[in-house]
Amino acid sequence: MPQSKARALRANGQPACLPCRRRKSRCTFELGLQACLMCRAHETECTTAPLAQSRPRPPPTPRSRARTFQSRDISPLHGAATQQRPLPAPQTPPQPAIGSLVTLLSASPASFHVDPGPASPSRPVPLDEAEDDNPHIIGPAIASDRHFLEDYLSSVHAGNGARIIRPVLPGITSAPIVFTRVQKRPLGVAIDSSPSYPKLQTIEKLLEPWQQQVVDMYFAKANSCFPVLDQSFFKDRSVMIRSRISPAVMACLYAHSLIYWRHDAELSSQRRPDGRFIWNLALEALYTELHLSPGMPSIIAILLNVGGRPTTTMIGNGLLLGCAISLAHCLGLNRNPIAWDIPEQEKNLRIQIWWCLVIHDRWSSLMYGTPPHIRQAHYDVPVPRIGHRTDGLENDPLAEERGKVFEALASLTQVLGSHLEQLYTIRNRPQDSRDKTVSVLDLSAWTDSLSGEVRRIIIRGTNLDVPGAANLRLCFLAAKFFSCRHELDAEMEGIGPGQPPDYRLLQARRIVEEIVLCVSELTEKQLGDFWLPLVAFAEIPASGPSGSLSLSLAKDLMATLRSHKEACGWELGDICLAQYGEVVDRLSTQENPTDLSEGWLDSALPFIPDPGFLDSTMADQWDPLLWGQMG
Template sequence: MESGDERPYRSHTKPACLPCRRRKSRCKIEPHTEACLMCRAHGTDCTFPNGRAKATSHKRHSTETAPRVPHPALRTPMAGPSNGLLAVSPHFSNSQSQNLDTPLSLEADDDNPHILGPAVTGDNHVLADYLSNISGGQGIREIRPVEPGSSSSPVIFTKVQKRPLGLTVNSSPAMKNLETIEKLIEPWGPHLIELYLKKVNPCLPLLDETSFRAQYMNTKHRISPALLANLYAQSLTYWRHDPILSRERCPDSRFVWNLAIEASYSELHASAGISTIKSLLLDVGGRPTTSMTGNGVRLSSALSLCHSLGLNRNPLPWDIPQAEKHLRMKVWWSVLIHDRWSSLTYGTPPHIRRSQYDVPLPIPEYLSDWEYNRAANSVFIELMNLTDVLDHCLEHVYNIRIESQNPTRNLELDLNKWVDSLTGEIRKIIIRGSNLDIPGASNLRLAYLATRLLLRRIDLDRERQAQDPNPEAMANRTMEARRTAEDIVVLVQELGEAQLGDFWLPVAAFTFSSTVTFLIRCALETEQGAGLTESGSLRMASDFLDSLRSHQRNSEWDLADICLAQHSEVVERLLNSSPPVINSETNAEQHFFHDMAFVDDMFPSIWDTLQSI
């Protein structure tokens, strides 16, 4: 039953205002206010048909979701059908959806839209139809998700409470952490935001740059504290590469990161929403990397929220604003990138299976900042396409149950098709390793080489496991893999100050480590005949470490830390090891190590390394 202060839509005794009639939205008046909730949210004149009530609501600034569409955080949640369910439909054009109240409120104050799977959608339609019939259609807004015969499975959303029961709205540990961070970085907070929007966001778009900047300037208090805290923390990576900030003392990044992580966990507990997903992704993508386990937990939490909010579904046919469609896809793309590349480097299966999402890959039309971030966005699009190729490789790597009847996918053909599809400047980045001055280009080049090295190692392992291994084929596979590792070494050796201060995925640090590990293996398995001191692979690994050490010393490049901590002593001791001794009785070579503990130290625990850097 409706309370006396509500104004039901299409009520004869209490008619809705004219803007709500045009929007076909619920018109609700609160006590001591002249304009209804919808008009206050949209900044429209609240005028009633009989002229007895008229008010002008204050205009609100646009926010992150779109430059001209009120951000869901500023919208009052629309009253749904009496069963509390809201469905998504493709039957409205984009121009119409810009003027309608979206049925999905991603940032409502008290509620979140929780997606329900296709299995229950039909049941809810029947219930909604029945409720609509017995109430004469009043107060019911049911939008059909898909037409009969459509290949897309229908989905439906229901509202769920964001906060745990009994938690007060004013309880905000995240805000306290944010205030501490802003004290530490003042007066450079706005500059750090600009630095993030310039350095990171074009290469991995997570925010709508224009609208977020406007929101930060005009309605900063409405931005999630956890999101802001993680934006500041991630921007500290680029402090020393900025011409202005490099002259100032940088705050303790670890302390700032700890505060930002606490803010994320606090918001995850208190009022999880899409801003929480963004803050978690900023954390996972933050540098330096010091906790693989923590990153895995936070990425899993972000993915769970994505599924709850339906971000794994293609929003293009839905009747929501175009900018909100793009926002949902940007968040999902970022989750995909972090999930798959961390899977490759951490050695754990990816959380996402391609059969459980249908969000399309990015194209220029889906990127709102394309016109002035064209080069960097082009690199991002190809990084996403390469990530899709990587997913097939990961399926092979982590497939425990191998069906002998199914033909093996040609993974190298997938990678070559991707390379062959490239044009212009992006093709030069991949084929020639040039044009690395484009934002994100060095990271893309490394990602390609890491994928190629993975394929070479898959082929090499397959050759080793063959029933009748061919020594010549084995040698050829080893040389191909070693040449790819050499390409990674050359890439790092040729990096300049601009590339070192560019955008990098933090998992690049583990790519360097795995490259050195592979070179050590090549030395131990194929190049011990003349002694390890003469090993070309080991010498290459040593040169690689020298380059990383130089970048670490001269540019404080954190991506070099893990590899240097793991392998510096190992490579040095191998190069200084004694040459093989010929056993006079068996005429066989015997290799001498100074102590047996050295064997255990050759491949140190990553966990111990992360505790020491």
């Protein structure tokens, strides 16, 4: 044993590098060189672990095993090597601390060697994981067997790093949620500084000296209406804490905030950096992190990415969103954490992140025309309430109003979920007409459940100056139109040619008129407010001549979107203008639109590709000889 220790140390008493330990060779280090002799000979990277990790641990005693079992019966977001401490009493949950959010936003524990200090009992979510692994939820069938065995074999629990979250509230009888530890990095990838960090450095160099102003602008404009991050953590300007945040999270945060640059009083007079170049750097940082160390920071970075404006790639957003949802299921975000014995701040953060995923998934499904990834029966997370907010805006007078708007958006998304599952059902479609009206009845019941300012925002379209209110209003009108259109398509099967239009058709036209008026009455302040990028597709049903109340109404919408674009840089109308702008303009110049050729009428309708186009597209995508040309 003394000889093996001597071989593990260099001549100057420093620990040997990791490659020499794996090779079991002597580590000879020369002054002035960055690598040892053997690493230079083998052309490998010479990395050294900290001294604290090289100290041998004493063999565990039965008492220490029991203490380890208690300390690991906590949240799946805690590292396996956290300091041993007893669980807090359920009656007095620990208060959140600034340092408790570091591990949640840290992508690579080996990226920045910063000493977080001793663990505190009040740290609900440590952000500096000491291991190179992630928690992964265990299936219900295996979880019950594991729970039975661990009641008798505590050493099994301490040996493989699994941990259980037990319900602790009175009257809770649900089964425990079991997590295990899985490898985070791909096998064979060396632990090195984060490759995404240089991308972040480039972005920060482009934003100098306005980095902090851009962060503050994000929390004032976006996070207050769509809470993804905790603002209290970012108020700490300490470099020691901020340097441990995932580079992908910070890069996507900077890119996400650029859309509000011209609406900020201080930044509007400064030159705005190239947004497309910054978005490309942020996307590279995100994909690098997804490959090397996927975790909770990756989900947050994806939410910032898919929620960014302008929308340039629908397929890319769909890929990232599906990846985030899959990762969220692995981390157990789809389970209700209210009864878990974890700090309140961690419960609230899990609820917020999950519902941000649900909102993006449901509305992208409605606007893109693809089935949703999340089904209603696969999660039990409650709708976020005002008390679940973790953005540190307790002293903000508008925080309560913004919280109610986000709560209404989440509850509207939940109602939309049942409609989408019925809309995209291919097998066993309901034939009963009563089943076809479920979505409309649910939307009406949701409207009746509202009260106060939110009800006036939805029904009357007033008080839209509240941050997020205009976005909520347009989302409601879009959901109302698509629900009515679904009912209309079902009833059109029984209407013969020459019969008068049904009430559903008149109702759909009236909703389209409301969408046009809502967009036309937006003020400059409301245009610079928070908007989901998916509302850009809500204007398309009101744009086509076949779907609007009249051709003049469609012409007014085109003029309004162009005016918003020129005056306020509101890019959410670009998709509508690109698809229908030229068609509406040329139709409005014709003296008799009925004399138009058949080609013009076809171009005015929504684009539906013919089978030949689909065959050629599928052939191109599966032809390896054309893959290089398609990039």
